[in-house]
Structures are given as C-alpha cells and as structure tokens.
Amino acid sequence: MYLADYHVHSSCSPDGHLTMAKMAREGIARGLDELCFTDHVDTIQWGTNQPREAYDWAALQAQYDEARRQYGSRIKLKLGAELGEAYLSFDRAAHLLDTAPELDFIIGSVHMSRDDRGYFDLFYIAGDRDDAYYHAVIDAYLEELLALAEWGRFSVLGHLTLPIRCINEMRHKNISFRPHMEQVEEILRTIIPKGIGIECNTNRGNTPLPDAEILTLYRRLGGEIITLGSDAHKAGNLGCVIAERQELLRQCGFRFFTTFDRMKPDFQALSH
Ligand SMILES: [Zn+2]
Numbered sequence: 179m180y181l182a183d184y185h186v187h188s189s190c191s192p193d194g195h196l197t198m199a200k201m202a203r204e205g206i207a208r209g210l211d212e213l214c215f216t217d218h219v220d221t222i223q224w225g226t227n228q229p230r231e232a233y234d235w236a237a238l239q240a241q242y243d244e245a246r247r248q249y250g251s252r253i254k255l256k257l258g259a260e261l262g263e264a265y266l267s268f269d270r271a272a273h274l275l276d277t278a279p280e281l282d283f284i285i286g287s288v289h290m291s292r293d294d295r296g297y298f299d300l301f302y303i304a305g306d307r308d309d310a311y312y313h314a315v316i317d318a319y320l321e322e323l324l325a326l327a328e329w330g331r332f333s334v335l336g337h338l339t340l341p342i343r344c345i346n347e348m349r350h351k352n353i354s355f356r357p358h359m360e361q362v363e364e365i366l367r368t369i370i371p372k373g374i375g376i377e378c379n380t381n382r383g384n385t386p387l388p389d390a391e392i393l394t395l396y397r398r399l400g401g402e403i404i405t406l407g408s409d410a411h412k413a414g415n416l417g418c419v420i421a422e423r424q425e426l427l428r429q430c431g432f433r434f435f436t437t438f439d440r441m442k443p444d445f446q447a448l449s450h
C-alpha cells in the first residue's frame with residue numbers, strides 16, 4: 179500500500195508546531211511513503227481580515243531544503259501550499275503564487291464565510307444560532323468556493339465540506355449538507371473540465387471532508403483527481419486514517435488516488 183499524506187502543516191504555518199524535518203521524521207516513523215507540505219499561504223494576515231501582500235517563501239524553502247537533506251532518501255517529500263482565501267483578492271493570490279518557488283501542489287481553500295456582520299473565520303462560528311443561520315452561512319461559503327473554482331489556479335479544492343467540521347463537530351449541531359448539493363454539483367462541474375481535483379481530508383478520523391456522498395458524486399461526474407490528506411498540524415495527526423480512506427475511495431468508485439510532481443498529477447493505485 180502506497181501511503182501519501184497531501185495535507186501537512188509545519189511550523190511555517192502560524193498554527194503549525196513542528197519543522198518540516200521533524201514532520202518528515204514522524205512520517206517515516208508512521209510508515210508514510212510520501213508527504214507533501216502544504217503550509218498556509220493566505221491573502222490576509224493570520225487572525226485578521228487585513229490584506230497580505232507578500233509571503234516569506236525563503237523561510238519555507240529553507241525548511242524544505244533542510245527536511246530533504248535530512249530525510250529525503252527515506253521518504254518522498256514534496257513542496258506545496260494551502261492557498262487560503264484567494265477569493266478575497268484573486269490579484270493578491272496570483273501575486274503570492276507568482277513570487278513562489280516551484281511548487282508541486284496547491285490546495286485551494288476557503289476557511290471563511292459571511293453573515294450580516296461580514297466575513298468571519300468558520301473556526302469561530304457562533305454556537306447559539308438557529309438552523310437557518312447555519313444553512314445561510316454554508317450557502318455563502320459555497321458561493322466563495324464556486325468563485326475560487328472558476329478562478330482555478332490550484333490543484334485541488336481543500337476540505338470541501340469544512341463547515342460540517344466547524345458547525346457539527348465543534349459546535350455540536352446537526353446540520354446536513356443535503357440542501358446544498360446543487361451548489362456542490364455546480365462546483366464539481368466547474369473544476370472537473372479544468373483538470374482540478376478535490377481532496378479527501380481525513381479530518382483526524384472524523385467525518386471525511388467531503389464524505390462518501392459527495393465523493394461518489396464527484397466520481398460519477400467524471401472526477402478522477404483526488405488526494406488524501408490528514409491536515410495534520412502536529413505529529414499525532416500525521417497520516418491519520420489515510421489507509422482507511424483509500425478503502426473509502428475504492429467504495430466510492432475510484433481506482434486511483436493522486437499525488438503531484440511540479441503541479442502534474444500522478445495516479446497511484448488504490449490498495450485492495
Ligand atoms: Zn484548510
């Protein structure tokens with residue numbers, strides 16, 4: 179079984195903890211064959227709505243070079259990025275990418291939505307609102323995701339059903355994505371002809387983001403490009419249930435999962 183974790187944060191992310199070298203060492207200990215670093219590169223400053231005009235790619239590259247020097251012979255390492263909030267300014271997002279070193283892979287992610295008070299990070303969503311509020315927040319989130327999909331300068335859409343994690347798992351609600359499937363399908367129909375994929379974010383062993391229903395829909399619509407990622411921010415979550423989710427992908431009709439090299443997809447057989 180070939181195990182590749184394609185969503186990993188190092189201490190280059192504001193919410194990351196370990197250097198890339200330490201994450202690589204942990205990946206080897208956990209039996210991973212390949213690991214792609216996808217640190218946060220956002221169009222806004224961390225924890226604010228203030229625009230970010232530049233990113234310290236040199237610091238990222240230095241960590242990556244050191245990880246490869248120490249562990250590159252024992253685990254295949256790739257350099258990617260999780261591009262966050264591109265829809266807030268596609269110009270700023272393009273500029274951030276134009277100044278980047280050669281990347282293997284880019285996750286395009288939306289972490290925010292809006293309500294009557296404006297944009298806010300879904301991580302901080304209120305826990306005391308009615309169901310209609312949460313559905314409106316998901317609608318707005320999916321509108322941003324569609325705009326991101328239409329822009330298209332990334333490899334896969336990150337954690338497509340992220341609001342499920344923030345609303346149901348963190349705020350203990352029971353909100354279904356079902357009423358939003360028309361929007362989801364439009365997003366999938368937008369990315370597939372562009373050669374853009376989705377990730378199956380293993381979400382620390384909780385509900386995969388997205389779950390089997392959307393994975394099956396994506397496959398049925400002709401989607402083939404799909405990465406598996408733990409979204410680990412510390413050692414304990416690295417590679418979490420990547421092997422089990424290979425089986426889920428097979429059940430949803432996939433025969434391959436995807437790794438990337440210099441932005442080009444490679445297809446890896448799903449194990450039996
Ligand atoms: Zn993310």
Ligand SMILES: [Zn+2]
Pocket residue numbers: 185187260409
């Ligand atoms: Zn992430």
